[in-house]
Amino acid sequence: MTVLLALVGLLLGGVAGGLVGLLAGGVIGFLVGQQLDLRKRLKKLEETQSRVDEIQSWATEMKAWAQQTHAWLMRLGPSTQPAEAQPDTAAQPDAEPAPEAEPAAPPESPGVAPVVRPVASEPSTDIRAPVPGPATPAPPDASTRAPRPREPAAVDAPAPADARVASDAPTAATSRARERLSDPVSWVANWIKQWVTTGNAPVKVGVLVSLVGVGLLLREAHRRGIIELTIEVRLAAAAVFGLVLLAVGWRQRRSRPIYGVSLQGGGVAVLYLTTYAAFVVYYVVGAVPAAAAVVIVTVGAGVLSVLQDSRVLAVLGIIGGFLAPVLTYSRPDDHVYVFTFFLVLNAAIIGVAWFKTWPELNLLGFGFTFGLTFFWLVDRFEQDEWVSTQPFIALFVLMYMGLPALFAAREAPDLKTVFDGSRVPDMAFVRGAWTAPLVFGTPFAGLGLQQLAAGHTDYGLAITAAGLAVIQAALGLTMRRLGADGRQLAEAYAGLGVAFSAIAVPLALEAYFTSTVWAAQGLFLLWLGCRRDRLLALTGGAVLQVLAAVSFAQHLGESLPYPDGAWPIANQHFLGALLLAVAGLASGRLLSRRPQQGDGDQALVWTALGWGVVWWLVGGVMEIVQQLPDSSQLSAVLGFMVGSFAAGSLGARRLRWQQLESVGLLILPTLVLMLVLSLLAQSHPLDEWGWAAWPPAFAAHYLVLRRREGSFPRLAALVHTGGYWTLAALAAAEVYWQVDRVAEGVWPLAATVAAALALASATMAGRRRLAWPVAAHWRTYLLACAGPLLAVLAVVVLGAAVSHDGDPTPLLFLPVVNPLGVLIGLQLAALLAWRRLAGPQPDHPFEAIVTARWAPALAVLGLVLATVETARAVSHWMDVPWELDALWDATELQTSLSILWAVIGLSGMVAGVRMARRAVWVAGASWMAVVVVKLFLVDLSSLTALGRVVSFIVVGVLLLIVGYLAPVPPAAAEDSEDSQPV
Numbered sequence: 001m002t003v004l005l006a007l008v009g010l011l012l013g014g015v016a017g018g019l020v021g022l023l024a025g026g027v028i029g030f031l032v033g034q035q036l037d038l039r040k041r042l043k044k045l046e047e048t049q050s051r052v053d054e055i056q057s058w059a060t061e062m063k064a065w066a067q068q069t070h071a072w073l074m075r076l077g078p079s080t081q082p083a084e085a086q087p088d089t090a091a092q093p094d095a096e097p098a099p100e101a102e103p104a105a106p107p108e109s110p111g112v113a114p115v116v117r118p119v120a121s122e123p124s125t126d127i128r129a130p131v132p133g134p135a136t137p138a139p140p141d142a143s144t145r146a147p148r149p150r151e152p153a154a155v156d157a158p159a160p161a162d163a164r165v166a167s168d169a170p171t172a173a174t175s176r177a178r179e180r181l182s183d184p185v186s187w188v189a190n191w192i193k194q195w196v197t198t199g200n201a202p203v204k205v206g207v208l209v210s211l212v213g214v215g216l217l218l219r220e221a222h223r224r225g226i227i228e229l230t231i232e233v234r235l236a237a238a239a240v241f242g243l244v245l246l247a248v249g250w251r252q253r254r255s256r257p258i259y260g261v262s263l264q265g266g267g268v269a270v271l272y273l274t275t276y277a278a279f280v281v282y283y284v285v286g287a288v289p290a291a292a293a294v295v296i297v298t299v300g301a302g303v304l305s306v307l308q309d310s311r312v313l314a315v316l317g318i319i320g321g322f323l324a325p326v327l328t329y330s331r332p333d334d335h336v337y338v339f340t341f342f343l344v345l346n347a348a349i350i351g352v353a354w355f356k357t358w359p360e361l362n363l364l365g366f367g368f369t370f371g372l373t374f375f376w377l378v379d380r381f382e383q384d385e386w387v388s389t390q391p392f393i394a395l396f397v398l399m400y401m402g403l404p405a406l407f408a409a410r411e412a413p414d415l416k417t418v419f420d421g422s423r424v425p426d427m428a429f430v431r432g433a434w435t436a437p438l439v440f441g442t443p444f445a446g447l448g449l450q451q452l453a454a455g456h457t458d459y460g461l462a463i464t465a466a467g468l469a470v471i472q473a474a475l476g477l478t479m480r481r482l483g484a485d486g487r488q489l490a491e492a493y494a495g496l497g498v499a500f501s502a503i504a505v506p507l508a509l510e511a512y513f514t515s516t517v518w519a520a521q522g523l524f525l526l527w528l529g530c531r532r533d534r535l536l537a538l539t540g541g542a543v544l545q546v547l548a549a550v551s552f553a554q555h556l557g558e559s560l561p562y563p564d565g566a567w568p569i570a571n572q573h574f575l576g577a578l579l580l581a582v583a584g585l586a587s588g589r590l591l592s593r594r595p596q597q598g599d600g601d602q603a604l605v606w607t608a609l610g611w612g613v614v615w616w617l618v619g620g621v622m623e624i625v626q627q628l629p630d631s632s633q634l635s636a637v638l639g640f641m642v643g644s645f646a647a648g649s650l651g652a653r654r655l656r657w658q659q660l661e662s663v664g665l666l667i668l669p670t671l672v673l674m675l676v677l678s679l680l681a682q683s684h685p686l687d688e689w690g691w692a693a694w695p696p697a698f699a700a701h702y703l704v705l706r707r708r709e710g711s712f713p714r715l716a717a718l719v720h721t722g723g724y725w726t727l728a729a730l731a732a733a734e735v736y737w738q739v740d741r742v743a744e745g746v747w748p749l750a751a752t753v754a755a756a757l758a759l760a761s762a763t764m765a766g767r768r769r770l771a772w773p774v775a776a777h778w779r780t781y782l783l784a785c786a787g788p789l790l791a792v793l794a795v796v797v798l799g800a801a802v803s804h805d806g807d808p809t810p811l812l813f814l815p816v817v818n819p820l821g822v823l824i825g826l827q828l829a830a831l832l833a834w835r836r837l838a839g840p841q842p843d844h845p846f847e848a849i850v851t852a853r854w855a856p857a858l859a860v861l862g863l864v865l866a867t868v869e870t871a872r873a874v875s876h877w878m879d880v881p882w883e884l885d886a887l888w889d890a891t892e893l894q895t896s897l898s899i900l901w902a903v904i905g906l907s908g909m910v911a912g913v914r915m916a917r918r919a920v921w922v923a924g925a926s927w928m929a930v931v932v933v934k935l936f937l938v939d940l941s942s943l944t945a946l947g948r949v950v951s952f953i954v955v956g957v958l959l960l961i962v963g964y965l966a967p968v969p970p971a972a973a974e975d976s977e978d979s980q981p982v
Helices: 002-076 159-165 172-180 184-197 201-224 231-251 255-280 287-307 311-326 335-355 357-381 384-412 427-454 458-479 483-508 513-533 533-559 572-593 597-625 630-650 658-681 688-712 713-742 747-765 771-775 778-803 819-838 847-850 855-877 884-889 889-913 919-943 945-965
Strands: none
Touching: 002 572, 002 658, 201 889, 231 255, 231 919, 255 287, 255 311, 255 335, 287 335, 311 335, 311 357, 311 771, 335 357, 357 384, 357 427, 384 427, 384 458, 427 458, 427 483, 458 483, 483 513, 483 533, 483 884, 513 533, 513 572, 513 847, 533 572, 533 597, 572 658, 572 713, 597 630, 597 658, 597 945, 630 688, 658 688, 658 713, 688 713, 688 771, 747 778, 747 819, 771 778, 778 819, 778 855, 855 884, 855 889, 889 919, 889 945
């Protein structure tokens, strides 16, 4: 079989394409032969398994017969039951007729068991012989039940009822074998195998070879003139040869149906070839007689195939009809005749399809028609011929797009099982497997032909795609009228209509309009998918929206910046982004209304929502940047973004869209981003219309929090904290800039810290006055807002107190009561107040700080601040530069520090005595020792004479006073020392 098919492929390939076709045909024939051999082996395995199944069935019947025989033998013995207790055999339709009732046996003695005699024993004289029972059940005939080789069944012959019953429980191997044959390729290979291996294979091959030989004879006769007969005689001889084949085949249709059908197919092909050669090649007959002859031959072949219920005849006739112009084609300007000839053949295919459901005939016509048309367009087409080619391409497409609808009118195919995993090898699947290429392949094949024929025109492809979309829509509406039978075809046509309408858009419109139409189509498809729960429609809608965004981005890259005179809002840039945003948001809304089956569905909703929000922001920001001056862009963007998020979050419940509430969470990141940008690009946050944007922005932020914080309870504390810190940063930056404009020195810093302290103090005092948000979220505002803010301010104030000169210009510098001194006092008071409020709060990060003893730290801090404040006073009053070297060399500062530190040490010792705390006294005494060391190491060596005198005298007097007022407290007092934190 492989060698035979390889030879046939070599022959056909050599005729069609020369050396390349010869090689290609041989390879294809060899591969097909190998495939058929594999299928043959698979069939043998399936037949073997079927025989095993039959043997098992026969064994089961034998077992049932044995049980029946055993029951019959048991009924032959004498019964001890009364007659009325015998089983009712009349109620069993398959049981043998019940025997006549026997006379009652004489009563037996008590305790004596009845005697049961075998059948073969002699009857007793005192016991009546039993009436013969039912006949012995005949065992199943093993010779009739033994598995025999299966005879090849006729094509399309219905399976007998018993075969269907026997196949209700196929084994796993048989199921797998059938499943492997359930795909379209297997069906094609199986059909080719049956066509070659069943019936009379030599006559089929002989007819094809004879057909090729007649074609070659006519060509060579025309080219070389070897035969001296006139062309009319030669054509008449060829026609007579075809008629003889038809006659002989018709006479053999009953005795040898396969042989007769094959001869008839060859005759039809010879008549096709002769008619075409007589008209196109040799001009022997005119157009009308030739057309009439082709119609007669075509109608005759169709009638013969239908009358004899022969697919083989129809296939041979169609193959011969399509090969006729190929074998005799000579001039490139006769394409009109060729395509007209194809139209007649396709009309015959449609006529046969009306009476017989032979899908392979349709696929043959489809392949020949579009394949030969494609090769002609590639090889011999000229652009000036595109007008004459259009009607034929259109008619070809219409014919093969309508064939599936014609099939569905008779019996709807099953397209769904062709593309999913539920492939059941039944007739619905077969019709679907043969019909699917026509449904999905014809429009794309037609568009490909139009690319070759009309691709050079401006809108040829666009019009073609739009026309295909309209035709698909019309076919879809037609299929809907069939009800449930045509539902799959209707959905397929609807999907193809949307696809081709999407294809037509970029072929006819610019990028902006393309994105617009694609976005609308994508939204429509997604709505359809949500409404009918179709994954393919959902995917198509999403893909179309993504393609729309890509097209719009391409348009933006080519058209930005805005042209002069562009209208605000009513321009293609903003409206395009708006359409994409609306499509995305509407898609998210539709997806949220679907039954949510898992995290994947939720992810789709969030993705669509984010897609719509992004394009809304892109459109709005682009419009602001392109239409407004640079000075007001940041404020406008702030108002637009915050307003959009607030409106979406507040309107979510009216729209019954829970996920939309979450856009309110984007207000806080927007505030932070805009604050950073305003600090980098502007002099202060409220500059350039910031005064009009920031207050409404914060109002919207807290309004959304007030209305929607219950929707995200886990994030509420974080959002409150973020808003508080953003407000504090904004207030500090604005106060610093405003004060810095009118004052200098320490005043901008002092005002900024004072504003932040005021905010923290208001927060701590707002628990009783502000039920929301402070009282409602008291722990958050106390521990995450006010406490950390006071800590930051403490670091700032301490740093300023140590490093800043504290110039209070235009005021006179006074120790302690200068701006820095006042801030230090306020800061300390605020920290102590916060400590008192945070003490009752359980389990918080600052618990260790709150419960710790602050007194030692405050004492050290007071010493440091007193030292720096003294240095600041010396700098201002003695005009000493605020530099470390200058201050260290200043006699006034060293003398003042010796006296100050001695006073501090004296105060500590006195306090220790008064408080009966030995540790306090020791600390004061230790500091006095430091002062003495400083006197001898620093003051004695570096100070002037007057400075040394003053330092030593003052410190000495203070030590005398300490010895009088604060002697060492008794050690026993330490034992009763209270360890309460101070």
